[in-house]
Amino acid sequence: EPEVTQTPSHQVTQMGQEVILRCVPISNHLYFYWYRQILGQKVEFLVSFYNNEISEKSEIFDDQFSVERPDGSNFTLKIRSTKLEDSAMYFCASVSGGAGEQFFGPGTRLTVL
Amino acid sequence: AQSVTQPDIHITVSEGASLELRCNYSYGATPYLFWYVQSPGQGLQLLLKYFSGDTLVQGIKGFEAEFKRSQSSFNLRKPSVHWSDAAEYFCAVGAPNNNDMRFGAGTRLTVKP
Numbered sequence: 001e002p003e004v005t006q007t008p009s010h011q012v013t014q015m016g017q018e019v020i021l022r023c024v025p026i027s028n029h030l031y032f033y034w035y036r037q038i039l040g041q042k043v044e045f046l047v048s049f050y051n052n053e054i055s056e057k058s059e060i061f062d063d064q065f066s067v068e069r070p071d072g073s074n075f076t077l078k079i080r081s082t083k084l085e086d087s088a089m090y091f092c093a094s095v096s097g098g099a100g101e102q103f104f105g106p107g108t109r110l111t112v113l
Numbered sequence: 114a115q116s117v118t119q120p121d122i123h124i125t126v127s128e129g130a131s132l133e134l135r136c137n138y139s140y141g142a143t144p145y146l147f148w149y150v151q152s153p154g155q156g157l158q159l160l161l162k163y164f165s166g167d168t169l170v171q172g173i174k175g176f177e178a179e180f181k182r183s184q185s186s187f188n189l190r191k192p193s194v195h196w197s198d199a200a201e202y203f204c205a206v207g208a209p210n211n212n213d214m215r216f217g218a219g220t221r222l223t224v225k226p
Contacts, residue, residue: 033214043157043203043216056213091157101147102207102214106156 002026004105006092012111013082021077021108023092031095032075033102034067036060038088046090049075082112115140117206119217126194127225134189134220136178136204145207146187147214148178152200160202163187164209174198199224 005024013019025032034046047057049067064086066078075094079086089109093102116139126132138144146163161172168180178189187204201221207214 035216042218043205045213045215048213101159101162104149104157104159 004092004094004103006090006105006108008108009106010109010111012113015084015112016081018078018080019082019110021079021090021092021110023075023077023094023105024073025075025092025094026096026103027073028096029094029103030097031055032067032069033093033095034077035091035093035104036088037091037107038085043091046077079110082110084112086110087112114213115144115206115208115215117204117215117217119202119204119220121220122218123221123223125223125225128196129193132189132191132194132198132222134202134204134222136187136189136217137185138187138204138206139185140206140208142209143182145209145214146178146180147205147207148172148176148187148189149203149205149216150174150200151203151219157203160189194222194224196224196226198222 007022032049035043037043045058047061048055068076089107091107092105095102118137120135148160149157160176161170163170163180171177176191180187201219203219204217205214
């Protein structure tokens with residue numbers, strides 16, 4: 001069964017560094033998403049991406065964040081100049097299109113020291 | 114934008130007892146509705162979803178949920194809880210026109226022996 005994959009599973013970085021979180025959505029899916037879950041809190045929407053551009057973003061998704069689909073398979077989330085409060089689990093999701101169940105990846109745990 | 118409320122932060126039930134987790138949503142039209150389960154340190158697993166049609170939906174692991182438009186609710190139920198059901202449960206609401214999804218704050222389920 002096709003699934004969304006994410007790498008790395010755990011990323012540790014120093015405050016102020018840049019990180020790139022990678023996701024490989026399901027191959028025929030057209031809509032892509034990033035969510036964040038701070039430890040013990042709810043899952044928060046960050047951004048949705050369709051047709052090679054951002055379709056919606058939340059207040060959390062400020063200039064520190066960017067997304068990219070650099071090739072036909074990867075979907076990345078870049079966090080510039082990381083802060084301690086960026087420590088969280090980051091989930092990628094994809095949808096085939098139209099009426100959609102989002103399929104979630106296993107997440108990347110980001111720890112900012 | 115759509116939103117969802119889960120009024121109960123933490124619920125404790127005895128093994129074998131019935132369970133109902135509450136979810137209320139806010140959206141101008143008929144939304145897409147989802148319940149996800151998350152075990153500690155794990156990703157999100159879809160239990161069930163509602164897009165249209167029969168308002169009582171069956172999911173995996175013996176769960177069901179009922180969409181009640183008049184109450185803007187989508188409560189999750191299980192007739193007999195098992196110890197392995199202990200986890201965090203998230204209700205989510207999606208907008209059919211853009212696939213974007215918002216999560217509730219979650220309900221933590223503890224199962225007593």
